[in-house]
Every structure is written in structure tokens, then in C-alpha cells.
Amino acid sequence: MMEEALKKAEDVVLEAIRRGNFEEAGRIVFRDVFKPLLDLIFHIEKEVDRNTENIARLTEKVDKNTENIAKLTEKVDKNTENIDKLTENVKKLLGETGRLRGRDVEFRTGLTLQGWFRKNAPDYEVFIWDGTEADILIEGRGILASIDIAIKPKIEDVRQLKNGIGVIEENWGRKPDLLIIYSRSGIIPKRVADFADRMGIKIVRKPAEIRKILDESK
Template structure:
């Protein structure tokens, strides 16, 4: 019987060791899955930005040829639109967040340094068309415009150029 107890004790110790190893492996796997999910979300965002830039470039070419659309790979914006003496900095997002508003504001200096002038308009473009109320309030306080459609951007540019 003592031999059986010793054998069971050894088996329990072995199982405990394996359970500890499995717990460690599960923790590593969970961490890796989390990293992959974050990277997938980042790539999805970049894909949306790229497709939206291409769509806006084509839309402006057809419907607002007085404005040129430039993909911006610098800080604080995804897109610059210039024409009629106006420069607009545009951040593209699926659904705007407060961070998008802060990001476009903080990118003004980088655009000034690299483009040679300060943007006249700061716009966050909601690809989904959804603009949370809290984000709209923050944007208004910070002087950032929100757009749901390309025509919204054109209207904002035209208003700015007529008051310029």
C-alpha cells in the first residue's frame, strides 16, 4: 500500500508539473493571440484609410477638381486637400474617437514643418458615417470639423475659401 501511495504521489507531482507547464503555455498563447488581434485591427484600419484616400481622390477629381488630394504619411493626418488657397488636414477613421481629434490637432506642427504651412481646416472623416455625440462635442471645443461624406468635406472647403 505504501508503494501505491508513493506511486500516486509521483503521478500527482507529474500531473501538477504538466498542469503548470500548460498554464504557462496558455498564457503565452493568450498573449500571442492578443498581439495578433491588435495587429489585425491596425491593418484593417490602414486598409480602410488607403481605400478611403483612393475613393476621396477620385471623388474630388470628378466633383471638385479645384482641389487636389494628397496621401499624407506624416504625423496627425491621413490626407491633405489643397485648393482655392485652402489646406485641409484630414484624419480618416471608421468611427471617430476622442483620440482621433487629439491626433489631428497634435499633427499641425508636423504638417507646417513638412508642407510649409499650417492647415486652415482640420477634419475627421467618419468612414462609417457614425459620429458619437461625445466625440462631436470634443471636436467642436477643439475646432475640428467632422465629415460623413465627401460632399461634407467639399462644403467645408468651399465655406473656408469664401471666408478666406
């Protein structure tokens, strides 16, 4: 459409120039060529202004959304940090609870063994040991045994009992002759039993087994 209009305007202008009517040719050029172009440019400028305004509004919304997302992210990070701290505290509490439960089982089992030996093997005296090196000491007939009580023996129990020899010797006045682990549950994992055997430590399930080891060591 634009090319066709320009072609017609060109023909009219040339005809006016041939007739020597330059004023009319100028009017035709302005009316049929420049004015439509100026109108088009004006229209484009208005559209650009409108689009620029819309883009500005959109940019403002994006900035606000970005700010809100940043605030939300900050809150999420703080909540995550709080959850991590809470999880860590719960783990510590569970660990401490487990440790205390284990100590309670060890103490009550120690009292049970103390009562059993008092009744069935009075030649041996059972002492509750307050330390990580052992749970009870059994002494009698010239023998001193260091005993660790475990619900289910672990490699660490073997190492702990072995490493505690020096502390017991220093505090009791003599070195233990026997190292024994008493399995409260009766479960003895094979790898733990093999490791204990290499360390010279016996693992038993019953009080009578402890007495037998003591009797055979005289």
C-alpha cells in the first residue's frame, strides 16, 4: 500500500514539475510523502513511549518480586539454620539419653552380678567401678578381673577394656589378671569375638562363665 501511494505521488510530482508548478509539487511531496511518514514516526514514538512505560511498570514489579523472593530466601535460610541447630541438639540429646540408658543397664547388671557372686561364689568380691575403663572389678583367691558390661559387645568395648589396664593398676594398686566382657543380651558378634581373642579378652554370656574363668585362672 505504501509503495503504491508513493508511486502515485511520484507521478503527480513529476507532472507538476514538467508543468513548471514547483509550489504544487512541494505541497504534493509534503502532503503525500512527508506527512504520512511524520504521522508514522509520531505513531511509533507513542507506541515506544507506551511500551517503555509498560516495561518500567513490569521492571518495578520484577524488582518487588525479586525483593520479596530475597526476603523469603532469607527466612528460609534462617529456618533451615534453626532446623539444623534443633536437629543437632536432638541428636546430642538422643546420644546422651542412650549413654545414660547404657550406664543404667551397666550399673543394674553390675548389682545383679554382685548379688549372684555373693550367693554363688562368695570367695570372690564384686566392686562397682566408677570409670570408663571397666564397669566392675572382681577380686578373690589372688585373682583380679576387670569386666566390661555391654548390651551387645562392640570392637570399641574391647579396645576400651584393653586401654584401661593402666588406669586400673594405678588406682587399684595392681594390674588386672583377667579381662572379660559380659554380654548382657547374650549376643556376641563373630568379628568382635575374634578381635577380643587376639587381644586376650574373654567374652561371656552368663555369670557362671565368669566364675569358671576365675576358678581356672588360680
